[in-house]
Amino acid sequence: MQAKKIFYSFFIIFLVLSLTACSSTLPDVAKKDVTKEEQKSNEVHTAHWSYEGETGPEHWGDINPDYAACTNGKEQSPVNIEMSKVIEDEKIKDLDINYKPTGFSLSNNGHTIQANPQTLDNSIVVDNNEYKLAQFHFHTPSEHQFNGQNFDMELHLVHKDANNQLAVLGLMIKEGASNPYLEKAWNVIPTEETTEDVKLAESIDLMNLLPKDKDSFRYNGSLTTPPCSEAVKWIVLEEPIEMSKEQIDKFRKIFPDNHRPVQSLNEREVKEDD
Numbered sequence: 001m002q003a004k005k006i007f008y009s010f011f012i013i014f015l016v017l018s019l020t021a022c023s024s025t026l027p028d029v030a031k032k033d034v035t036k037e038e039q040k041s042n043e044v045h046t047a048h049w050s051y052e053g054e055t056g057p058e059h060w061g062d063i064n065p066d067y068a069a070c071t072n073g074k075e076q077s078p079v080n081i082e083m084s085k086v087i088e089d090e091k092i093k094d095l096d097i098n099y100k101p102t103g104f105s106l107s108n109n110g111h112t113i114q115a116n117p118q119t120l121d122n123s124i125v126v127d128n129n130e131y132k133l134a135q136f137h138f139h140t141p142s143e144h145q146f147n148g149q150n151f152d153m154e155l156h157l158v159h160k161d162a163n164n165q166l167a168v169l170g171l172m173i174k175e176g177a178s179n180p181y182l183e184k185a186w187n188v189i190p191t192e193e194t195t196e197d198v199k200l201a202e203s204i205d206l207m208n209l210l211p212k213d214k215d216s217f218r219y220n221g222s223l224t225t226p227p228c229s230e231a232v233k234w235i236v237l238e239e240p241i242e243m244s245k246e247q248i249d250k251f252r253k254i255f256p257d258n259h260r261p262v263q264s265l266n267e268r269e270v271k272e273d274d
Protein backbone atom coordinates (compact mmCIF):
# COMPACT_ATOMS: atom_id res chain seq x y z
CA MET A 1 0.00 0.00 0.00
CA GLN A 2 2.77 2.34 1.01
CA ALA A 3 4.55 1.77 -2.31
CA LYS A 4 1.36 2.45 -4.22
CA LYS A 5 0.85 5.73 -2.29
CA ILE A 6 4.38 6.83 -3.01
CA PHE A 7 3.91 5.92 -6.65
CA TYR A 8 0.69 7.96 -6.87
CA SER A 9 2.30 10.92 -5.11
CA PHE A 10 5.18 10.89 -7.56
CA PHE A 11 2.76 10.41 -10.41
CA ILE A 12 0.72 13.45 -9.35
CA ILE A 13 3.85 15.54 -8.79
CA PHE A 14 5.09 14.48 -12.23
CA LEU A 15 1.71 15.29 -13.77
CA VAL A 16 1.58 18.75 -12.18
CA LEU A 17 5.16 19.46 -13.13
CA SER A 18 4.71 18.38 -16.69
CA LEU A 19 1.45 20.33 -17.02
CA THR A 20 3.12 23.43 -15.61
CA ALA A 21 5.99 22.85 -17.92
CA CYS A 22 3.59 22.45 -20.81
CA SER A 23 1.59 25.55 -20.04
CA SER A 24 4.71 27.58 -19.51
CA THR A 25 6.29 26.40 -22.76
CA LEU A 26 3.14 26.59 -24.85
CA PRO A 27 3.24 30.33 -25.46
CA ASP A 28 6.88 30.03 -26.46
CA VAL A 29 6.08 27.29 -28.92
CA ALA A 30 3.26 29.38 -30.33
CA LYS A 31 5.53 32.38 -30.54
CA LYS A 32 8.16 30.36 -32.30
CA ASP A 33 5.56 29.12 -34.78
CA VAL A 34 4.41 32.65 -35.53
CA THR A 35 7.97 33.73 -36.04
CA LYS A 36 8.52 30.80 -38.36
CA GLU A 37 5.36 31.68 -40.29
CA GLU A 38 6.48 35.29 -40.53
CA GLN A 39 9.85 34.18 -41.77
CA LYS A 40 8.19 31.91 -44.28
CA SER A 41 5.94 34.65 -45.62
CA ASN A 42 8.86 37.07 -45.70
CA GLU A 43 10.78 34.53 -47.72
CA VAL A 44 7.85 34.27 -50.13
CA HIS A 45 7.60 38.07 -50.41
CA THR A 46 11.29 38.45 -51.07
CA ALA A 47 11.39 35.20 -53.07
CA HIS A 48 14.16 35.68 -55.52
CA TRP A 49 15.16 33.98 -58.69
CA SER A 50 17.96 31.47 -58.84
CA TYR A 51 19.54 29.01 -61.24
CA GLU A 52 17.95 25.84 -59.86
CA GLY A 53 14.78 24.29 -58.47
CA GLU A 54 11.51 26.15 -57.94
CA THR A 55 13.04 29.58 -58.54
CA GLY A 56 15.17 28.38 -61.48
CA PRO A 57 15.11 29.65 -65.10
CA GLU A 58 11.93 27.72 -66.12
CA HIS A 59 10.01 29.50 -63.34
CA TRP A 60 11.38 33.05 -63.57
CA GLY A 61 8.27 34.27 -65.41
CA ASP A 62 6.02 33.02 -62.58
CA ILE A 63 7.97 34.57 -59.71
CA ASN A 64 7.02 38.15 -60.46
CA PRO A 65 4.72 39.75 -63.08
CA ASP A 66 7.64 42.03 -63.96
CA TYR A 67 9.53 38.93 -65.13
CA ALA A 68 6.86 37.94 -67.69
CA ALA A 69 9.26 38.40 -70.63
CA CYS A 70 11.34 35.51 -69.25
CA THR A 71 8.45 33.21 -70.24
CA ASN A 72 6.57 35.14 -72.95
CA GLY A 73 9.41 36.94 -74.71
CA LYS A 74 10.11 36.02 -78.33
CA GLU A 75 13.59 37.53 -78.50
CA GLN A 76 15.30 36.08 -75.47
CA SER A 77 18.95 35.42 -74.69
CA PRO A 78 21.16 33.46 -74.62
CA VAL A 79 20.91 31.50 -77.88
CA ASN A 80 22.78 28.72 -79.60
CA ILE A 81 24.73 30.17 -82.52
CA GLU A 82 24.72 27.59 -85.29
CA MET A 83 27.65 28.61 -87.48
CA SER A 84 26.16 27.24 -90.71
CA LYS A 85 23.09 29.46 -90.24
CA VAL A 86 24.93 32.70 -89.47
CA ILE A 87 24.39 35.33 -92.14
CA GLU A 88 27.41 37.32 -93.23
CA ASP A 89 26.50 40.94 -93.54
CA GLU A 90 28.96 43.32 -95.18
CA LYS A 91 26.91 46.28 -94.05
CA ILE A 92 27.72 45.60 -90.42
CA LYS A 93 30.46 47.98 -89.39
CA ASP A 94 33.45 46.78 -87.41
CA LEU A 95 33.00 47.07 -83.72
CA ASP A 96 34.54 50.24 -82.35
CA ILE A 97 35.81 49.51 -78.85
CA ASN A 98 37.22 52.29 -76.69
CA TYR A 99 38.37 50.89 -73.38
CA LYS A 100 41.04 52.48 -71.19
CA PRO A 101 42.63 51.76 -67.80
CA THR A 102 39.87 52.21 -65.27
CA GLY A 103 39.32 51.72 -61.55
CA PHE A 104 36.74 49.05 -60.73
CA SER A 105 35.04 47.76 -57.61
CA LEU A 106 33.69 44.24 -57.22
CA SER A 107 30.38 43.12 -55.85
CA ASN A 108 28.90 39.69 -55.24
CA ASN A 109 25.16 40.14 -55.82
CA GLY A 110 24.29 36.53 -55.06
CA HIS A 111 24.01 35.71 -58.78
CA THR A 112 27.45 36.62 -60.08
CA ILE A 113 30.59 38.63 -59.48
CA GLN A 114 30.13 42.07 -60.98
CA ALA A 115 32.76 44.72 -61.64
CA ASN A 116 31.54 48.32 -61.52
CA PRO A 117 33.63 51.03 -63.24
CA GLN A 118 34.42 54.21 -61.36
CA THR A 119 34.20 56.33 -64.52
CA LEU A 120 32.20 56.35 -67.76
CA ASP A 121 35.37 56.39 -69.87
CA ASN A 122 34.81 52.98 -71.48
CA SER A 123 32.56 52.78 -74.49
CA ILE A 124 31.74 50.88 -77.65
CA VAL A 125 30.16 52.16 -80.84
CA VAL A 126 27.59 49.84 -82.40
CA ASP A 127 25.66 50.88 -85.52
CA ASN A 128 26.87 54.48 -85.10
CA ASN A 129 25.53 54.63 -81.56
CA GLU A 130 27.76 55.04 -78.52
CA TYR A 131 27.20 52.82 -75.49
CA LYS A 132 29.08 53.38 -72.23
CA LEU A 133 30.25 50.51 -70.06
CA ALA A 134 27.97 50.14 -67.03
CA GLN A 135 29.39 46.92 -65.54
CA PHE A 136 30.82 43.54 -66.40
CA HIS A 137 30.14 40.13 -64.87
CA PHE A 138 30.64 36.40 -65.39
CA HIS A 139 28.67 33.21 -65.96
CA THR A 140 29.67 29.56 -65.77
CA PRO A 141 29.27 27.60 -67.92
CA SER A 142 28.84 30.00 -70.86
CA GLU A 143 25.29 31.11 -71.64
CA HIS A 144 25.67 31.31 -75.41
CA GLN A 145 26.52 28.17 -77.30
CA PHE A 146 28.47 27.81 -80.52
CA ASN A 147 27.14 24.82 -82.50
CA GLY A 148 25.43 23.50 -79.40
CA GLN A 149 28.57 23.65 -77.26
CA ASN A 150 29.00 25.64 -74.07
CA PHE A 151 32.32 27.20 -73.13
CA ASP A 152 33.66 27.06 -69.55
CA MET A 153 32.64 30.63 -68.76
CA GLU A 154 31.29 33.77 -70.39
CA LEU A 155 32.07 37.41 -69.69
CA HIS A 156 29.35 40.01 -70.25
CA LEU A 157 30.31 43.65 -70.69
CA VAL A 158 27.07 45.58 -70.29
CA HIS A 159 26.84 48.99 -72.00
CA LYS A 160 24.15 51.67 -72.01
CA ASP A 161 23.51 54.45 -74.50
CA ALA A 162 22.13 57.91 -73.72
CA ASN A 163 18.57 56.50 -73.86
CA ASN A 164 19.40 53.62 -71.50
CA GLN A 165 19.29 51.12 -74.39
CA LEU A 166 21.62 48.19 -73.77
CA ALA A 167 24.39 46.60 -75.80
CA VAL A 168 26.15 43.61 -74.30
CA LEU A 169 29.53 42.43 -75.49
CA GLY A 170 29.85 38.70 -74.76
CA LEU A 171 33.21 36.94 -74.54
CA MET A 172 33.53 33.18 -74.42
CA ILE A 173 36.09 31.91 -71.94
CA LYS A 174 37.82 28.57 -72.32
CA GLU A 175 40.21 26.81 -69.98
CA GLY A 176 43.81 27.54 -70.85
CA ALA A 177 46.47 29.98 -69.75
CA SER A 178 46.01 31.99 -66.57
CA ASN A 179 44.50 35.38 -67.36
CA PRO A 180 46.89 37.98 -65.93
CA TYR A 181 44.48 40.87 -66.47
CA LEU A 182 41.87 39.35 -64.18
CA GLU A 183 44.30 37.95 -61.60
CA LYS A 184 44.26 41.07 -59.38
CA ALA A 185 40.47 41.01 -59.33
CA TRP A 186 40.41 37.25 -58.75
CA ASN A 187 42.70 37.64 -55.73
CA VAL A 188 40.06 39.69 -53.91
CA ILE A 189 36.95 38.09 -55.38
CA PRO A 190 34.16 38.37 -52.77
CA THR A 191 33.05 34.84 -51.91
CA GLU A 192 29.97 35.98 -49.97
CA GLU A 193 27.19 38.33 -51.04
CA THR A 194 28.43 41.89 -50.54
CA THR A 195 26.73 44.94 -49.06
CA GLU A 196 29.65 47.14 -50.04
CA ASP A 197 31.81 46.89 -53.14
CA VAL A 198 35.41 45.75 -52.86
CA LYS A 199 37.55 48.43 -54.48
CA LEU A 200 40.36 47.08 -56.65
CA ALA A 201 43.79 48.48 -55.80
CA GLU A 202 44.84 48.64 -59.45
CA SER A 203 43.05 49.73 -62.59
CA ILE A 204 42.06 47.29 -65.33
CA ASP A 205 42.51 47.99 -69.03
CA LEU A 206 39.76 45.94 -70.61
CA MET A 207 41.46 46.30 -74.01
CA ASN A 208 43.95 43.71 -72.71
CA LEU A 209 41.15 41.25 -72.00
CA LEU A 210 39.81 41.20 -75.54
CA PRO A 211 40.89 38.57 -78.07
CA LYS A 212 43.00 39.69 -81.07
CA ASP A 213 40.26 38.91 -83.54
CA LYS A 214 37.27 41.15 -82.98
CA ASP A 215 34.91 39.42 -85.45
CA SER A 216 31.53 39.13 -83.85
CA PHE A 217 28.06 37.62 -84.05
CA ARG A 218 25.21 40.12 -83.78
CA TYR A 219 21.62 39.53 -82.87
CA ASN A 220 18.80 41.17 -80.95
CA GLY A 221 18.10 39.58 -77.59
CA SER A 222 17.46 40.20 -73.94
CA LEU A 223 18.95 40.31 -70.49
CA THR A 224 19.77 36.73 -69.49
CA THR A 225 18.56 37.38 -65.93
CA PRO A 226 15.14 38.58 -64.70
CA PRO A 227 13.40 40.75 -65.78
CA CYS A 228 14.70 39.36 -69.14
CA SER A 229 14.02 42.74 -70.80
CA GLU A 230 14.32 42.67 -74.59
CA ALA A 231 15.74 45.13 -77.14
CA VAL A 232 19.28 44.30 -76.02
CA LYS A 233 21.88 44.44 -78.79
CA TRP A 234 24.11 41.39 -78.49
CA ILE A 235 27.64 41.34 -79.82
CA VAL A 236 29.28 37.98 -79.18
CA LEU A 237 32.95 37.81 -80.08
CA GLU A 238 33.83 34.69 -82.05
CA GLU A 239 37.31 34.19 -80.62
CA PRO A 240 37.30 32.99 -77.02
CA ILE A 241 39.67 34.26 -74.34
CA GLU A 242 41.39 32.05 -71.78
CA MET A 243 41.43 31.62 -68.04
CA SER A 244 43.29 28.96 -66.05
CA LYS A 245 41.57 25.98 -64.46
CA GLU A 246 42.42 27.50 -61.06
CA GLN A 247 40.75 30.79 -61.98
CA ILE A 248 37.66 29.04 -63.32
CA ASP A 249 37.49 26.77 -60.27
CA LYS A 250 37.72 29.75 -57.93
CA PHE A 251 34.61 31.24 -59.56
CA ARG A 252 32.78 27.89 -59.60
CA LYS A 253 33.38 27.47 -55.89
CA ILE A 254 31.21 30.58 -55.39
CA PHE A 255 28.80 29.98 -58.29
CA PRO A 256 28.83 26.34 -59.42
CA ASP A 257 26.30 27.11 -62.20
CA ASN A 258 24.93 30.56 -62.95
CA HIS A 259 23.90 30.25 -66.59
CA ARG A 260 20.49 30.53 -68.21
CA PRO A 261 19.89 27.78 -70.80
CA VAL A 262 19.69 28.77 -74.48
CA GLN A 263 16.39 30.22 -75.69
CA SER A 264 14.59 29.72 -78.98
CA LEU A 265 15.75 31.98 -81.82
CA ASN A 266 12.19 32.16 -83.21
CA GLU A 267 12.17 34.56 -86.17
CA ARG A 268 15.59 35.99 -85.47
CA GLU A 269 18.77 35.73 -87.49
CA VAL A 270 22.30 35.81 -86.18
CA LYS A 271 24.53 37.98 -88.34
CA GLU A 272 28.27 38.21 -88.59
CA ASP A 273 30.44 41.18 -89.45
CA ASP A 274 32.98 40.52 -92.15
Ligand SMILES: [Zn+2]
Pocket residue numbers: 137138139156224
Ligand atom coordinates in the same frame (compact mmCIF):
# COMPACT_ATOMS: atom_id res chain seq x y z
ZN1 LIG B 1 25.29 38.10 -68.00
